[in-house]
Amino acid sequence: MKFLNKVTAVAKLPERISGLKEISKNLWWTWNYDCQTLFEDIDKVLWEKTNHNPVIFLKQVNQKSLDKVVSNDSFLERYDNVFSSFKSYLQEKNTWFNSTHKNYNDGEIAYFCAEYGLHESFPIYSGGLGVLAGDHVKTASDLGLPFVAVGFLYKEGYFIQKLDSNGNQESHYINYDFSDFPVEPAKDENNEDIYIEMNILRRKVYVKLWKIDVGRVPLYLLDTDIDQNDPEDRLLTHRLYGGDHEMRIKQEILLGIAGVKALRRVGVNPSVWHMNEGHAAFLNLERIREFAEKGLNFKQSVEAVRSNSIFTTHTPVPAGNDAFPVHMIERYFNYYWENLGASRDEFFNLGLEIREDGSHMFSMTILALKLAGRSNGVSELHGKVSRNLWKHAWEGLEAVEVPITHVTNGVHSETWISNDLQKLFDKYLSTDWRNKLDDPDIWSKVDDIPDEEIWTIHKKLKSDLIRFLHDRIKLQRARHGETVEQLNEIEKIGDNNILTIGFARRFATYKRATLIFKDLERLEKILNDEEKPVQLIFAGKAHPADKPGQELIKRIYEISRMPKFKNKIIILENYDMNMARYLVSGVDMWLNNPRRPHEASGTSGEKAGMNGAINFSVLDGWWVEGFDGNNGWAIGDNRDYEDLELQDKIDSVSIYNQLENEIIPKYYNTSDKGYSHDWIEVMKNSIKTVSSFFNTHRMLKEYTQKLYMPAIVQGKNFYSNDFEIVKDFTYWKEILERNWNSIKIKAVVDTDLSEEIAVGKEINVNAEIYLPGIGPDSITPEIIIARLEDEKVVSIKSFDLKLKKEIQKDLYKFEGTFEIEERGNYGYNVRVIANHPFMPHRNYLMNFVKYPE
Template sequence: MELRWKEAAIPKRFARLIDLAGNLWWTWQPDAQRLFERLDPVLWEEVRHNPVALLRRIERARLNAAAQSPGYLELYDRVLAEFDRALTGETWFERAFPAHTGIPIAYFSTEFGIHEAFPAYAGGLGVLAGDSLKEASDLGLPMVGVGLLYQHGYFNQRITEDGWQEALYEDLDLENLPLSLMTGPDGQPLQVEVAIAGSPVRARIWRLQIGRIPLYLLDTQLPENAPADRELSAQLYAGDPERRIAQEMILGIGGVRALRALGVHPGVWHLNEGHSAFSILERLREHIAEGLSFEEAAARVRETTVFTTHTPVPAGHDRFSFTLIERAFAGYWEQLRLSFQEFCELGRQDEPWGPTFNMTVLALRFSDHRNAVSELHGRVTRRMWAHLWPDRPAEQVPIRHITNGVHVGTWLARRMRALYQRYLGPDWMERVDDPALWERVLEIPDEELWTIRRHLKRKLVAFMRERARRRWQRNHVSPIQIVASGVLLDPYALTIGFARRFALYKRAYLLFRDPDRLRRLVNDPQRPVQIILAGKAHPADEPAKRMMQEIYRLIKDPAFGGRIAFLEDYDIEVARYLVQGVDVWLNTPRRPLEASGTSGQKAALNGVLNLSVLDGWWREGYNGANGWAIGEDRDYEDPNVQDAADAASLYELLENVVVPLYYDVEADGIPHRWLRMVKESIRSLAPFFNTRRMMKEYLHEMYFPALEAARRTAVAIPEPVRQGVRGHHLAEQPAGPRSAEHDTIAGGGEHGV
């Protein structure tokens, strides 16, 4: 590794660019991103904002030129000083809770959305997990992440000329990612082992550093594994139940064993959705091996487990047949001193077709700290799982809610950040959850805010045109596909964004329910409207793919004048441009199936107004003056009646409220009434719907009770209890750039490693 970097010939003056590239702290620091971009702007775009790949490919002449630039040198020194302060300075958590700083919080998630250069996420669940780790770093929480390293990531989306989604898979280039392979004293990779269907499956452990937070990722792509087992960590959300249960055994059981091998002994175990619930079984096994009874072990596990459920959609809760459980676990239940039938009862959920082992049921039964992700979702979740507490009415089911938020530093446009810096004060980023701070938004001059909003929309349109140009050069697609990519969009027309996972309950079709009415709306010569859509359907979701195809065919219709576009291959980069650049963020889920949603929160931070059904977070955020509510605050028995009512409300709002307000421009060329609503949106939404408020809420309501329980019953796991751990002493072998100095600064020592 060191030899390769010597060959890259990074000048000594810029040696710490390697440190910076090796820690994803730069992903939420605009000046750090500029540091890499200014070296070679064209190459920076070509490598998709991946500083590791940039530093490996950059010409020495570019680095020499930067070394002669006083402006670049000043930026370099300032960014590195901020980097060191972020990783070594005193944190909010250390100041506020010094007694809790030494007990790690383990955060398990099947996906983590950190940045587009590391595609280990499918959508909102992963992005929330990534935002949570970033905020944990900012606050100084002693957190450690656990997930899987997917060699193929999720999938790249291509839309054919007739609108059909194709899924393309590419291998991750591990050499160009800032990953460190954890190794033992002999220099060999540290491994854990999990028995699946009676056969051992081994996984190695990689580390990805997110500011102060280490994220450990397990990978089964090892020659000693059977070919099928090597593929267990190949693809996110494998559709085959046998592969899915094996993945979740690696994540849950293997994740616990990985932390033990790394010397990390968490006081809190936070399961982000039910995919990692098998970690509960492994912790039960450990306690029982210590000599505890099953009941005593269960009590220990419950009081230190935090479980967050994210969906009221039944298909979002993994469940397996008892036959598959019996085959996959092959006697594991005996280590819990249970019969197979008793083992199945731990996660039993009766379905119309018979009993299943449900991962959410397992997590709910073995966690004392449970939450939904919005107030309405909390109500729905308590009703949904009330049968697990048959002695209580649904409203007393012990599942609270903590509404999701977004990481401000990641999603805020650079110019909006500078604007807030001027008017909110130099310390505003440390106080984003303070409502009094955001009152100052009302003092921002309309002229400045409007100038930035127009700039961000021009950036979005330019981004879409450049993507269309590259697609034209690379794939020789048809001209109509290029038009559908947005090349005819007007950077000054009212622009509506709709971007999310394409599932039927998200109702992307609602806007197209009356095509003639929509044509009149978008083609108004005095007040044109344009719409940008983006999103992926799960490769196995045929109905969603057919819906996407029908919408795409409408988009290609010349009658719409090129004013509706579909931006293919939705990812974090595309999301940033959209939530920063559109004027209105549209959300049309079938209530109450949107647990929370966060894309509209990102948009609101950037001065974009929400137009949404009163579901998820928007039901809490809407105050009548900060955006618009589609339909009524009610649920429907008949989905067709609901669709008709919501579509009518949507068209009525667009035609008679939203469009007239946007084009109500005064003599100075500025829509002051529109901007009044924009400021109210920022003022009322920004201080609550952010991860700083969210993580503090988790601390007070979930983590601290679990930490106190852990302190009361703190018992180190003795060596004989550990299973499947091959080696206990650590070193690491970087796959991406990491120097010895970086390991001193950003190593896992504060987390018990």
């Protein structure tokens, strides 16, 4: 039949609950369970079917369902409370940031990331980095930070994972309709859609800008899948981490350069710029170009950019640190460096990395480090690993001195703590515990919760998990063509009386997903013990190009189908944020066994710990700081190995020994009430210690005080009075560059240090230092004492030398003393480092360290 046209009819939202549409367009609802419950109560089946997406839900909901709840007084009362909370949240003025920084009147904090894990219904994330970024943005909203974020609106996002009947991973992509997302086109001052014009390989590429509200924070998203672009360029924002090196460099050019242009178009002029991983590092090239337009030269522009830029590195694994061949960078930027006022060499030196094989690469991490005045890793150990990994960028410094600090990752508590537990906390902690997430005194009240109540909640969450995995496995095996009888057998999988251990994360080889299978005979005895059985649940994706990671998935699948492991080893497909919530709240124990020290942080264990799931982890990432001996178990010990086979053997034996001798006996040491008081004690310790520190409220406060505010102050100083300080600082630095290599140092120690000396003995040092064209005010001469272990520097202490006199032109005498405070082996030397009153820390400048020849 022919039609004049086609239309889609949707239910009319009754005026009485019309606020649901407004709420659906703001991701605030993703961390408000009361709000989610409203949609679920309207139509629970549809809520699940739409993957908890209120935008699609309101399009598909039946009119009768809406009319029914409007006549329900209880529903309307809850709706009024939720809508009032929503409005109050958006209008709140007395936020943590406003209370802490009452007179703040500067620009926004701009945050750039390639992915954001905000909710399973908005699939612009792949894993840990994105979920961390999503939690970062949510918390910036909670704390009231002047915050704005930039990313991509992916047409296909990250892949949907399916496992075939042999355990092979299949990658499927969905072509999303943006009208099903809570995004709106960003508008300019004339209320017109915003398009950004880019030049990539001398071809015009147009980027449409979208906006989504995350509580009080706007997130701007870039999209090239528009009619104005060539088919090739429309693909640039289709897939997250898809394609080859050519696709990746184009995406990163868009994120950085188009991202800056996007903020300018919406009238945002940030006071600090935060690059969350190296993918966004090109943003500072665009900022240099902007400063060049204002009349600054290249070196001045670099200093202006560094003053208020922050870089967070998230992984020591090479695959996570993008680097491009120099010839590729030349092809994409050969027209661009002139716009920066830079020569070719000056431009390439910003990111040049010479590999051990002699190849020259342009490293996005090096670029970010060189153009950020402040950099950090994401745990204490990761900060240490990063300093060692990138110390070559600070020639002359030992790893312990490299100015890469750390801010340990946390998670957004209201997103990840289950609704049932939150209600329990409302009852026993405080009605306002959500506003005191980083207060240990609040969390100490977890001890007041009766064991029976917390165990009842935990068993309920465990049952929810088992129902969830039944549904997922049925869909998977029905697709494989299993019979009705076989599908009915699925109901026997999972038992909420059995110790349940979860392992869910990205399947990269360094995470060693199959470590627990190293001794299958021993594992079989553990899992199938008649009195004290154990079940394992696995989930996770491997990147479509990561064949070794996919082999790990297949191996676990094959083991799970062995008769001796029937119903005791379960592997779920398509791990996402929805599944993660079921797992971290429903398992008894969270297993994590990466190859130390490759796990930068690892936030899934933090989510589990907050829910009372006990961590059983290698001492890597956050667990180095989190483990206290009473809140979980540590696999292996606190050391690194050169022999990887030996590391695997020791760690796997540690897993088996502790399961057999400590963990399983403690879990099954049940009272006549049917649960183990000893186990619940560890659960409570886990909740208290993890919740009070490893939350993003503590994390964002630390970022604010440690990085954001100092960068804002430095940027304001550098930019004032027509960039007067920038120009003076750059001029001073150029003088150092011309004369630095001519510095000569002659040091004399008045004590014979060829033999042993007593701890605490004062030692005098004299130094004659030749400073041609520099002068003593531009340097800090210092004695450095390096503590050595196995001939490696483990710590450094410095003592400044004081100027005594000018011996002759440009030659100065300095004196100082030092003493060694603890026994041990040490090395000592005298050196000169740069010094300027506007340097925020001693090692702010790269490669300005001079030792005696």
